[in-house]
Structures are given as C-alpha cells and as structure tokens.
Amino acid sequence: xxxxxxxxxxxxxxxxxxxxxxxxxxxxxxxxxxxxxxxxxxxxxxxxxxxxxxxxxxxxxxxxxxxxxxxxxxxxxxxxxxxxxxxxxxxxxxxxxxxxxxxxxxxxxxxxxxxxxxxxxxxxxxxxxxxxxxxxxxxxxxxxxxxxxxxxxxxxxxxxxxxxxxxxxxxxxxxxxxxxxxxxxxxxxxxxxxxxxxxxxxxxxxxxxxxxxxxxxxxxxxxxxxxxxxxxxxxxxxxxxxxxxxx
Amino acid sequence: xxxxxxxxxxxxxxxxxxxxxxxxxxxxxxxxxxxxxxxxxxxxxxxxxxxxxxxxxxxxxxxxxxxxxxxxxxxxxxxxxxxxxxxxxxxxxxxxxxxxxxxxxxxxxxxxxxxxxxxxxxxxxxxxxxxxxxxxxxxxxxxxxxxxxxxxxxxxxxxxxxxxxxxxxxxxxxxxxxxxxxxxxxxxxxxxxxxxxxxxxxxxxxxxxxxxxxxxxxxxxxxxxxxxxxxxxxxxxxxxxxxxxxxxxxxxxxxxxxxxxxxxxxxxxxxxxxxxxxxxxxxxxxxxxxxxxxxxxxxxxxxxxxxxxxxxxxxxxxx
Numbered sequence: 001x002x003x004x005x006x007x008x009x010x011x012x013x014x015x016x017x018x019x020x021x022x023x024x025x026x027x028x029x030x031x032x033x034x035x036x037x038x039x040x041x042x043x044x045x046x047x048x049x050x051x052x053x054x055x056x057x058x059x060x061x062x063x064x065x066x067x068x069x070x071x072x073x074x075x076x077x078x079x080x081x082x083x084x085x086x087x088x089x090x091x092x093x094x095x096x097x098x099x100x101x102x103x104x105x106x107x108x109x110x111x112x113x114x115x116x117x118x119x120x121x122x123x124x125x126x127x128x129x130x131x132x133x134x135x136x137x138x139x140x141x142x143x144x145x146x147x148x149x150x151x152x153x154x155x156x157x158x159x160x161x162x163x164x165x166x167x168x169x170x171x172x173x174x175x176x177x178x179x180x181x182x183x184x185x186x187x188x189x190x191x192x193x194x195x196x197x198x199x200x201x202x203x204x205x206x207x208x209x210x211x212x213x214x215x216x217x218x219x220x221x222x223x224x225x226x227x228x229x230x231x232x233x234x235x236x237x238x239x240x241x242x243x244x245x246x247x
Numbered sequence: 248x249x250x251x252x253x254x255x256x257x258x259x260x261x262x263x264x265x266x267x268x269x270x271x272x273x274x275x276x277x278x279x280x281x282x283x284x285x286x287x288x289x290x291x292x293x294x295x296x297x298x299x300x301x302x303x304x305x306x307x308x309x310x311x312x313x314x315x316x317x318x319x320x321x322x323x324x325x326x327x328x329x330x331x332x333x334x335x336x337x338x339x340x341x342x343x344x345x346x347x348x349x350x351x352x353x354x355x356x357x358x359x360x361x362x363x364x365x366x367x368x369x370x371x372x373x374x375x376x377x378x379x380x381x382x383x384x385x386x387x388x389x390x391x392x393x394x395x396x397x398x399x400x401x402x403x404x405x406x407x408x409x410x411x412x413x414x415x416x417x418x419x420x421x422x423x424x425x426x427x428x429x430x431x432x433x434x435x436x437x438x439x440x441x442x443x444x445x446x447x448x449x450x451x452x453x454x455x456x457x458x459x460x461x462x463x464x465x466x467x468x469x470x471x472x473x474x475x476x477x478x479x480x481x482x483x484x485x486x487x488x489x490x491x492x493x494x495x496x497x498x499x500x501x502x503x504x505x506x507x508x509x510x511x512x513x514x515x516x517x518x519x520x521x522x523x524x525x526x527x528x529x530x531x532x533x534x535x536x537x538x539x540x541x542x543x544x545x546x547x548x549x550x551x552x553x554x555x556x557x558x559x560x561x562x563x564x565x566x
Contacts, residue, residue: 051453077455089453091446102443105436106455113437123436163455 003028003062004197005050005081005167010059011221012045019045021221022059025199027167032193034200034208037218038242043201044086046218047171050199051083052076063167078107082160083169086201088152092145096136096155099144100127100162107163130161134188150181157188167197174204186211205243209233217242248299248442249556250430251513259426259513266419270412278411279483284523285418286479289425291503291515293472296429298501299509300438301465302445303358306497307350307366310373311470313492314346315339315477317377320384320391320487329392331402336394336478343474344467346373351466355459358448370494378489388488391481414483421479422516425472429512432468441465506547508554517555521547 003026012020020042027033035043048054050061052073061069063079077083082103090099104126117123131140134154139147144155153173160168173189174182186207192198193213202208208215208229215232217224219242225235232238251259266285269278290312297303318339322330330338354365377383396403396413405413432438440461443451452458481487490496499522507518522540529539551557 053453072452074452074455074457077453083453085453089447089450091443091450094443094446098439098443102439102451102456103454105440106451108436110457110460113440114435116431116434117436117439121436159450159454 004064005199006060006062007046007050008060008062010046010049010061011057012042012049012054013057018221020049020056023216023218023221023223024059025216025223025226027197027199029166029197030194031213032189032198032200032211034202034212034215035218036202036205036208036215036242037224040220041218042221043218044171045221047083047169047199047201050076051081051169074106077163077165080166081169082163082165082167084156084160084171084173086171086175088156090144090152090155090159092143094144095141096131096144096147096158097124097127097140099155100130100140100158103127103159103162104130104164126164127158127162130158130164131155133161133192134158135184149176150178153177153185157192161192165196167199168192169199171201172203173200174202174207177204182207248295248433248445248509249511250433251511255513259516263419263423267416269415275411278415280523280527282411282414282418282483284520285415285422286476286483287500287503287523288516288519289418289422289476289479290473291500291507291519292422292425292429292512293469293476294497294500295504295509295512295515296432296441296465296469296472298504299512299514300433300445301441301462302448303355303462303466304363304501305354305366305466305469306363306494306501307347307354307370307373308469308473308500309494309496310370310492311343311347311473312477312480312496313377313487313489314373315343315474316481316487316491317383317477318342318474319394319478319481320389321382323392323394329395331398332394332396332482333398334394335482336475339474339478339481340471341474343477344471347467347470348463351463351470352459355462355466366497367494370492370497374489374492374494377492383489386489388486388490390486393482393485418479418483421475425475426513426516433512437461437464502544504554506544506554508551508556510553511556514554514556521555 005027008024010020010023023046037043049056052071055070060067068076101123104123131137134157136154136158139151157173174185182204189211212229215229216226217232217238224241225232225238266281269281294308297305319335322335322338350369354369357365379386396405440456444458448458503518503522504515506521508514525540525543526536529536533539
C-alpha cells in the first residue's frame with residue numbers, strides 16, 4: 001500500500017520542551033493507525049502537526065507524495081486531511097446539517113461561492129451522507145448545541161467526513177463516553193478505516209486494541225515502539241513504560 | 248444573521264411604499280429627514296455585512312463612507328463642473344472599495360478587540376488625509392457641486408422645488424437595491440461561509456476555508472457599500488467635511504446596528520429610522536439631544552437582546 005500521508009522525522013519544540021521528537025509514520029487507506037501513550041507523550045501535538053495547526057521545528061510531511069511541510073491548516077484540510085478535535089469544536093447555534101455542510105463547502109472552488117445555496121446542493125448531499133454514516137441523520141435539523149455529549153462526538157467525526165477526505169486524524173474521539181457508546185463507536189471506526197487512512201489517538205485501550213491495524217506507542221515525544229497490536233501487547237518496553245503487565 | 252421572513256419582507260415593502268408616496272402627503276422637511284434616515288440605513292447596512300455577517304467589529308467604516316463622499320468632491324473638481332451621477336456613484340464605490348482592499352489585508356490579521364483598534368488606526372489615518380490638507384479643502388469642509396442626473400446630454404433637471412422628492416426616491420431606490428443585494432448574498436455559499444466565520448472562525452479554518460480571503464471579500468464589499476452611502480450623503484448635503492471620516496461616525500453606525508439588531512439583516516434599517524426619529528424627538532423636547540438618544544439606546548440595548556428586529560411574537564427556529 002502506498003501511504004497517503006507520510007511524516008518523516010517530525011519534531012516540534014516549545015521553548016525548552018521537545019514535545020515531538022523525530023517521529024516518522026505512514027498512513028495508508030484501509031489502515032487504522034493508533035497512537036497511544038501516557039498524557040504528555042506528544043500525541044495531540046503530533047495530530048496538530050499533521051493537521052497543519054502547528055508548524056514542525058524539523059521534519060517533513062508529505063500528502064500523496066507532495067511536500068506540504070509548513071502549510072497552514074486550511075490548505076492541509078483542502079488536500080484531503082480531515083480532523084476531529086479532542087474538545088468538541090463546532091458551531092453550536094447552527095444546525096447539525098449546517099455544521100457538516102460548511103465542512104463540505106470548504107472544498108469547493110471559490111467560483112461556486114456566489115451560488116445560491118439550494119436544498120439539493122452538492123454540499124448538502126455530502127453533509128447528509130457524512131451525518132448518516134456517523135448515525136446523526138435524524139438529528140440533522142437540530143441546533144448542534146442541543147446535542148448530547150455522545151452525539152457531539154459523532155458530529156465531530158461527521159464534520160471531518162463531510163469534506164470527503166482521504167485521511168482522518170481523530171484526536172480522542174471517545175473522550176468522555178460510556179462503555180456502550182464506545183462499542184458502537186468502535187464499529188464506526190472500523191468501518192471508516194475501510195476507505196480512509198485513519199490516525200486514531202485514544203486512551204481507551206480496549207477499543208484501540210480491538211480496531212487498530214497498526215500502533216505507535218509514544219513516550220516523551222518519541223516513538224517507543226511501532227507494530228501490530230499483538231506485537232505491541234507483547235513488547236516488554238511498552239509494558240514497562242505504559243501498559244503495565246496486566247494487559 | 249437572519250433575513251426577514253416573507254411576512255417581514257412584505258412589511259418592509261409596505262414601508263418602502265409608504266416612503267415612496269411621501270411626496271403626496273409629507274412636507275419637504277420630512278422627506279429630507281427620511282432621506283437622512285435612509286442614508287444612515289445604507290451606512291449601517293454596510294457595517295452589518297461585517298458585524299452580523301462575519302462577526303467583525305470595524306471602526307474604519309466611516310473612513311470608507313467619507314471617501315465615497317470626498318470622491319464626489321474630487322471628481323467635480325477634476326472635471327471642473329458637476330459630475331454625472333452615473334460617473335460619481337461608480338467612482339465613490341470604487342474608491343472606497345479599493346481603500347478597503349488596501350487596508351483589509353493588514354487589518355484583518357487581527358480580530359476582536361485588536362481588529363477594533365487596527366481599524367480605528369487606519370480610519371484615523373484616512374481622516375487626517377482630508378483634515379486640513381489641500382486634498383480635502385480645509386478642516387471645516389467644503390461645499391460641493393451636486394452630481395447631476397444626466398449622461399450624454401440627456402438628463403433630468405433637479406430643481407430646488409422637486410429636490411426633496413427626487414432625492415427621497417433615489418435614496419429609496421439605492422437602499423432597496425443594497426438590501427436586495429445583501430439579502431441575496433447571505434443566501435449564497437459565501438454568505439453561509441461568513442456566518443460560519445462569525446460562529447467559529449477557527450473551526451472554519453480547520454475545515455479548509457480560506458478565512459482571510461473570505462473576510463477580505465466581505466471587508467471590501469462593505470467598504471464599497473459604505474462608499475455608496477457616502478456618495479448619497481454628499482449628493483443630499485452638497486457638503487463634505489473631514490468629520491464624515493471620523494471614528495465617532497463609525498461608532499454611531501455601530502450603535503444603529505446594535506439598536507436595530509445584529510442578528511437580522513434588516514436590523515440596521517429599523518435602527519437607522521429609530522435613531523433618526525429619536526434624534527428628532529430629542530431635539531424637539533430638549534437641548535440635550537444626545538442625552539435623550541443615549542438613554543433610549545441604552546434602554547433598547549438592555550431590554551431588547553436582539554434589537555428592534557428581535558421584537559416578535561414567536562421564537563425563531565435555529566438557522
């Protein structure tokens with residue numbers, strides 16, 4: 001499989017702190033790549049670097065073979081990288097549909113901007129498809145701010161999906177969810193990985209080991225180990241540093 | 248930002264009809280007053296595109312208004328006689344829009360309070376271009392020759408007697424056209440993107456929107472519309488002075504938008520008429536006109552969270 005997104009030797013320094021140090025990873029369509037590690041390991045910083053939210057201090061990011069290092073987040077998003085936020089980041093007073101639709105609209109060429117928005121607009125169709133995929137089809141006309149916590153997490157992914165990206169960067173999509181919701185979500189993640197390259201940052205180890213094809217374990221900004229879930233589970237270094245010996 | 252409902256638009260159309268019929272029942276003084284209110288409404292509408300549209304607070308709006316007015320004066324001086332309105336109106340629009348295009352890329356790198364301050368700075372810089380300089384023609388302002396309603400030798404003569412009625416109708420036409428354009432614009436993908444920026448600018452950027460370019464487009468269009476309002480003010484008053492560009496005029500427009508309602512496109516129109524009316528009543532009952540205005544606006548803002556446009560019987564549905 002050719003990788004759609006490649007990070008090569010990515011580093012990010014905040015003053016004296018090296019939050020991400022020499023991290024390399026590949027994301028390919030059909031593969032769910034989980035990044036785990038203790039708090040402060042640099043997982044969210046890595047997502048922010050890949051999404052263009054932060055500029056790397058060193059290293060290269062390639063999308064489909066093109067060097068996109070230093071691009072701002074909106075250009076990265078236009079290159080087919082969708083992301084969800086750890087803390088829900090939406091337009092609460094707008095409808096669920098409009099939240100997803102704006103994401104779909106972002107990818108349209110500027111010459112379409114003066115087109116009147118109609119019910120059958122391409123952006124509406126794309127948004128509806130994304131919302132039904134994450135299970136929010138029935139809630140599309142509600143104000144996004146009135147959704148439950150679990151629904152908001154679904155909407156986060158729905159917004160990322162609406163732009164029909166090749167890569168999905170999901171930063172703790174399960175944060176604050178109960179066990180039952182987590183199971184539904186695990187099925188969704190598995191399903192999304194079929195036609196996307198998914199990077200998943202998550203703390204829920206049951207879900208991570210159930211859905212990941214490949215895993216990267218981070219510690220103090222560095223890659224401690226990278227491999228299949230079975231290899232990670234068996235790795236003594238990972239057990240010592242993070243998972244413990246009970247898993 | 249909401250647009251008026253079909254019933255609301257019907258009410259606005261009836262009000263426009265009542266204004267259009269003013270020559271049959273109102274005095275020249277009241278027609279002039281309506282013209283003043285309509286020019287204030289145009290100016291406030293231009294600001295509403297920024298404020299209600301994209302959530303940008305600007306204090307440079309009066310500078311574009313003033314540029315539109317001074318463009319009439321400078322064009323007349325260059326031509327050595329009164330310009331045709333078919334020349335002066337595009338000129339004012341273009342000059343104000345271009346100024347916004349130059350200022351925008353710098354000012355729009357900031358937001359919120361800092362945008363307020365940078366637009367204040369740019370606005371005041373333009374103010375001093377016309378204040379007591381050879382270009383502006385003095386600190387006290389200059390009388391100008393009104394543009395004429397003529398082109399290629401064919402035209403309509405405006406006399407002292409028919410002027411209030413003619414200007415009333417012209418201002419009504421321009422205001423209606425401006426409202427219609429903005430009404431359409433807020434229904435396009437561009438309008439929806441602006442509302443998204445107002446709701447959550449960072450998320451819009453993360454989605455892939457070129458937020459700076461969208462904001463610049465709104466800023467330039469708002470500047471051009473303010474230039475049109477300035478042009479109509481110059482036409483009505485036959486007088487321009489540097490105060491037209493001053494920041495307190497921008498603040499006045501902000502007050503009008505606030506009074507009418509930030510959340511509705513037609514808010515500034517209601518606000519401008521209310522503001523003009525309050526000023527008129529205040530002037531007739533007291534010498535402390537500003538005090539009355541201040542108290543009424545304070546009460547309106549405190550009691551009506553969505554401004555005059557928010558006065559309704561039912562709760563609106565989410566957008």
